[in-house]
Amino acid sequence: MRVGKALYNQIDTLKLGASNQLVFRRGALLRRRFARKAGPTAIVQIQDGTFHRYVYPFVKCLDLCGYQVSVEMSSSAVFTADVYVRLMLREGFISRIVASQNIPSSLTLSDDRGVRRLVISPDYFDDAIRCKVPMPMHPFMYSKGIIKEVATLGTRGSRPIRMLYAGSRGSSHPRLTQFFDVIPREDVLSHLFESSCVRPQILQAGVDLDACNADLLLCVRELCDVPQEILLRVMSSASFFLALPGWVMPMSHNLTECMSAGSIPILQYASCLAHPLTPEVNCLAFGSLIELDHVMRRALSMPESEIARLRKNVLRHYDEFLSPAAVVKNIRLCETGLMALMTEQVSVTRPFDLSS
Numbered sequence: 001m002r003v004g005k006a007l008y009n010q011i012d013t014l015k016l017g018a019s020n021q022l023v024f025r026r027g028a029l030l031r032r033r034f035a036r037k038a039g040p041t042a043i044v045q046i047q048d049g050t051f052h053r054y055v056y057p058f059v060k061c062l063d064l065c066g067y068q069v070s071v072e073m074s075s076s077a078v079f080t081a082d083v084y085v086r087l088m089l090r091e092g093f094i095s096r097i098v099a100s101q102n103i104p105s106s107l108t109l110s111d112d113r114g115v116r117r118l119v120i121s122p123d124y125f126d127d128a129i130r131c132k133v134p135m136p137m138h139p140f141m142y143s144k145g146i147i148k149e150v151a152t153l154g155t156r157g158s159r160p161i162r163m164l165y166a167g168s169r170g171s172s173h174p175r176l177t178q179f180f181d182v183i184p185r186e187d188v189l190s191h192l193f194e195s196s197c198v199r200p201q202i203l204q205a206g207v208d209l210d211a212c213n214a215d216l217l218l219c220v221r222e223l224c225d226v227p228q229e230i231l232l233r234v235m236s237s238a239s240f241f242l243a244l245p246g247w248v249m250p251m252s253h254n255l256t257e258c259m260s261a262g263s264i265p266i267l268q269y270a271s272c273l274a275h276p277l278t279p280e281v282n283c284l285a286f287g288s289l290i291e292l293d294h295v296m297r298r299a300l301s302m303p304e305s306e307i308a309r310l311r312k313n314v315l316r317h318y319d320e321f322l323s324p325a326a327v328v329k330n331i332r333l334c335e336t337g338l339m340a341l342m343t344e345q346v347s348v349t350r351p352f353d354l355s356s
Contacts, residue, residue, distance in 0.1 A: 040111035042067040047105045049077045050122050054342045056084045056143070057136035059093050061324035064142075067111070070095040074103060087143050107339065113332060124274075124340045124347035131334035132274035133341050134322050135251045137260070140228055147260075147324070153236035154262035154315045161212060163198075163299055164238035164263065165189070166219040166226050166254065173248035175348050182268045183289065185244035192218060192242075197293045198300060209234050215300055236261035239307050240284065240299045243267040248345045259318040264310045266295055274340075275321040282313040 042062045046055055055071070062069045071093045078085055078097050088094050105120040121129060141147050172184035192200055201214040203224045217238070219226045226234055235241060241258035243265040245251075250269035258265055266284045270277040279285035284299060286292040320326055331339060340347075 040067045040109070042069045042110075043108040044069065044071045044120075045103050045106045045108075046071065046073045046077050046120075047103055048074055050343050050346050051105070051120070051341055052082075052343065053084045053139050054133075054136065054344075056087050056139045058133055058327070058341060059088060060139075060142040061136070061327045063093070064147075064324045065328040067109075067328070069093050072096040072098060072103065074098050084139055087139065091143075105341075107331070109332065111332070116337075118331070118334060118337055118339045121338055121340050122343040122346045124342050126340065129336075129338055129340045131331065131336055131339040133327060133331070133339065134274045135253060135256055135342060136327075137257050138228070138253045141232070141253075141257065144229065146229060146232060149232050150260045150323075153232055154260065154311075154318070156236045156262065159237055159239045161214050161217050161238040163216045163240045163242060163266070163296060164219070164235065164258075165192070165217070165242040165244065166221075166231060166234065167244065167252070168221040170244075170247060172245065173345065175345070176245060176248050176250075179348060180245075180250050180269065180272065181287070182245045182250050185246075188242070188244050188289070188292070189218070189220065191289045191292070192216070195293070195296075198296050209237075212237070216296070232257060232261050235263045238263045239311075240264045240266050245269065246344075248348050249342075256318070256322050259314050259322060262311050262315050264307070264314050266292075266299065275317070277317065280310075282310060282317045284310075 044055070044059060044062075059069050059071060071088055073085075073094060073096075075097055078094065085094075106117055107120055108115065108117045118131070123129060124132060136142075137147060167185070169189055170185045172186060176182065176184055193202075195216070198216045200216045200218050201212075203209075203212075203217060203219040203226070205224050207224075209226070209230070219234070235258045238258075241254070241263040243252065243255040243258060245268065250272045255265055255267065255273075264283060265277070266286065267277070268286060270279055270283055270285050277283040277285075284295045286295045318326075321330070
């Protein structure tokens with residue numbers, strides 16, 4: 001296997017240090033292993049680039065929960081050398097690169113429950129697969145350590161923003177509406193810009209978010225981005241968050257992020273999640289733009305006691321299903337030998353019989 005000079009240079013710039021030095025041996029990239037410590041271990045094998053950015057957050061969840069994680073990847077998965085592969089290289093997770101793609105994507109856990117292996121499937125929307133890794137936060141929330149702020153943000157009392165949206169305006173893939181009964185985020189945002197039930201405040205450059213007080217604050221990335229380092233804190237200043245659909249599937253990482261900060265999601269796809277939400281229990285739901293107007297009016301007039309009830313349930317759902325500890329706990333309890341990991345467009349297409 002020939003290793004491209006560009007990849008050599010990229011790896012060289014990582015400057016991992018002597019104790020975690022990367023070396024090439026007979027065409028395979030190996031990591032000089034640390035002295036093995038006692039404790040649970042996880043071996044993650046990835047066949048190709050199908051799972052893209054969703055491997056890294058999953059690996060980080062295992063790492064944060066005390067597992068020694070070793071990632072083995074095919075050359076086709078690694079040699080893309082995208083930012084998420086580089087994160088795993090930099091943090092010492094990748095232990096082996098295999099020339100062949102004949103390694104099935106899998107997870108092998110060794111812990112107090114014994115040794116067991118789960119095949120990792122991209123068929124995320126296949127109802128026959130019961131064990132699913134939920135949509136994570138954005139990978140940089142884990143790599144930058146921002147996720148550690150969650151412990152203090154969820155119970156924040158003062159929330160001067162009643163409803164918030166933060167994200168891109170987007171341009172949704174046709175398959176989003178072809179396979180899911182949701183309104184694309186760009187259509188929802190166009191409706192909100194012209195809303196008659198609430199006057200939106202559009203975030204502009206130079207606005208102090210800490211001093212922001214609004215019924216509806218729209219932070220549209222193409223107009224004025226919210227720095228990722230403060231995004232969770234901004235979410236924690238809002239009672240409700242408009243969790244609009246992703247690019248090609250309903251769920252987006254902003255749902256997990258807002259729930260971690262105790263912001264109650266307003267969404268269209270409560271039943272589509274690996275662990276569904278329940279309207280009026282831990283979310284507010286709408287199915288049309290008319291219903292969205294009704295939900296926003298309800299959010300604006302909702303008593304603080306009712307908001308507190310919903311927030312308590314939102315934080316409970318995050319702790320039970322979406323936090324790193326919950327993700328690992330549910331995987332540990334999986335008995336089927338098969339787990340699903342999100343893959344965006346591949347997850348959307350595989351469960352369906354597409355003619356094109």
